[in-house]
Amino acid sequence: MPMLLSGADWAVALVFVPLLAALACFLVPRAANWLGLLAATLILLAALGLVGGLLSEGPLRVAVGGWGAPLGIDLWADGLSAILLLMTALVGFGVSLYALAYFAGHPRQQRWFWPLWLLLWTALNGLYLAADLFNLYVMLEVLGLSAAALTALSGSATALHAAMRYLLVSLLGSAAYLLGVALLYHGAGTVDIALLGERLEAGAVAYSALLVMATGLLLKTALFPFHFWLPPAHGSAPAPVSALLSALVIKASFYLLLRLWLELFSGLAGPLPALFPELLGLFGVAAVLWGSVQALRQRRLKRLIAYSTVAQIGYLFLAFPLAGAPSNADSMMANGAWQAVLYLALAHGLAKAAMFLSAGSLLRFAGHDRIADLDRAVQRLPLTLTAFVLGGVSIMGLPPSGGFIGKWLLLEAAFSQGRWGLALVVLVGGVLAAGYVFKVVGYAFTPTEIAQEGAAVPLGMQWSALLLAFGAILLGFAAPWLWPLLEVGAAP
Amino acid sequence: MNSVLVFALAGVGLILLGLYALLVQRHLLRKVLAFNVISSGIFLILAGLARRAPGAEPDPVPQAMVLTGIVVAVAATALALAMIQALRTATGRTRLDDDGED
Secondary structure: OOOOOOHHHHHHHHHHHHHHHHHHHHHOHHHHHHHHHHHHHHHHHHHHHHHHHHHHHOOEEEEHHHOOOOOOOEEEEOHHHHHHHHHHHHHHHHHHHHHHHHOOOOHHHHHHHHHHHHHHHHHHHHHHHEOEHHHHHHHHHHHHHHHHHHHOOOOOHHHHHHHHHHHHHHHHHHHHHHHHHHHHHHHHOOOEHHHHHHHOOOOHHHHHHHHHHHHHHHHHHOOOOOOOOHHHHHHHOOHHHHHHHHHHHHHHHHHHHHHHHHHHHOOOOOOHHHHHHHHHHHHHHHHHHHHHHHHHHOOEHHHHHHHHHHHHHHHHHHHHHHHOOOOOHHHOOOOHHHHHHHHHHHHHHHHHHHHHHHHHHHHHHHOOOEHHHOOOHHHHOHHHHHHHHHHHHHHHOOOOOHHHHHHHHHHHHHHHOOOHHHHHHHHHHHHHHHHHHHHHHHHHHOOOOOOOOOOOOOHHHHHHHHHHHHHHHHHHHOHHHHHHHHHOOOOO | OOHHHHHHHHHHHHHHHHHHHHHHOOEHHHHHHHHHHHHHHHHHHHHHOOEOOOOOOEOHHHHHHHHHHHHHHHHHHHHHHHHHHHHHHHHOOOEOOOOOOO
16 A cells, blocks of 8 residues: 555654654643644554554664664564554543543643653653664653653642652662663673674573563563552542553553563573563462452542552563463464463553543542442443443453453463463453442442532543543454554564 | 772672662652662663773773763653652652552
8 A cells, every 4th residue: 555654754753743742832832732632643643654564564674864773773663563552642642632621721730741741652652663772761761750740740749749659669660671781781782672682692691681670670560569659650640641651651661571571581591581481470460369459449449440450460461471482483473472462451551541531530520539429420421431331341351342352362371271370360350350340330320328519521531531442342353453463573 | 800890899889779778768869869879880880891892992882871871860860859849848748658548
């Protein structure tokens, strides 16, 4: 299909459009709304263009400015990064629409939201497109700084506490990652991922780099037992920010860990590459169970959804022990466990964003987010509750949602390898998720003793949440279109 | 004991000292200082260990990476300090409370 621009042009646009838009929004705050929406539309088009370019041309590598690796910065896109870029673009577009209405009465927050959010988007796109470890470090830092600043946006004491804790954790995580980069450069003489994949050998340098980088990235991905910072941060940020943090920011550090594992460390000799996935799987099991149980105990809606994120992150790590040793690099993406991870990540991104956005609408309506006091919200905010329930359907893993496909693939991999324990955890996690989703729905159907007056909720907020929730459900039908994209770049 | 070993040990020592302070110290300003000590340790390892061959010219690429890292650490410290200031204005304290809600 004839393309106006090549895939490489779209890749460069994906990094520079949000960056320039962020600067423009910072300089001209009055036009921030429209600049932000324009940028979101352009980024969505660029992501689609990149996907089209990959399908027609195969994996692409762009040397920015014409200087090549190892001294220049290369952008690199294959199927995995393209799918995550597309998810970022879709969720980002939905959240941008929501934010237009959400911040309408709060000029100070609106003024700072747009530059920070567009910088966050730059960091996400740059991270998914980065080809060398040091560029990834810079993008990871920009991501952490803008996410922490966004968490503090409301200025309340709770939000500032959560943002400060998040910032310190994020800085520690990136510092650990940078230490790993230093060790790898010392060991192999390069930071380019492709070259490192060829040169890296098992030994003290590689193992210590793996441990240090994994610790840093697990801190940033909030895997149990490093999850302590997530519920306060995601629970006290403004609703669109919580959606971005849970749906997008967490996935970026997870993607980085996955990429490092697949490209650099999984093929090494020795005991550690076999033990490491088992350890991650163990943490994943603990995350699923602990996060789900804690979610059931919460009295506030946003905290509940935040603990649900802790649990869902655990599912992503259950795939590590199920993926097994890669027989050859070609079939990595054809491995059922990694396909499950991708599906779960995509579905969670869309569904969790929908849930947080609908929680924001409920907060705007009632003035509080106490679950027990949701007075007949179903009757008065049907669109919002539909969005919440549809998102919950995907989180629970009921058909026909994207979450169902992801859990199905995970169960299939577990059963075919005889890992009954992991299969049981997946099923128990689904039951617990049903518990906390229906807890909210139950209270939303019932009246409270004293009837509450509700504030009006703008239609833009209600519909953007609903559209994202529809996306999570439609993802269940989209598998035939995703697999060809995933295969791009899987072969070396 | 050659210079590479000295740099490596000093860097690791700084990182461990900073990590201990980050976890134990309660005052937020000290936590930010601890983070800067950790960063210094990492930069020391990055620049000190970088030689393409023993006895050859030092490798300029890690030095460029350290410069970038220093700039990033400055920006991060600036944000952290601004946040501490805002926290102090909002609550009058400069310590992170334990999360006692719910």
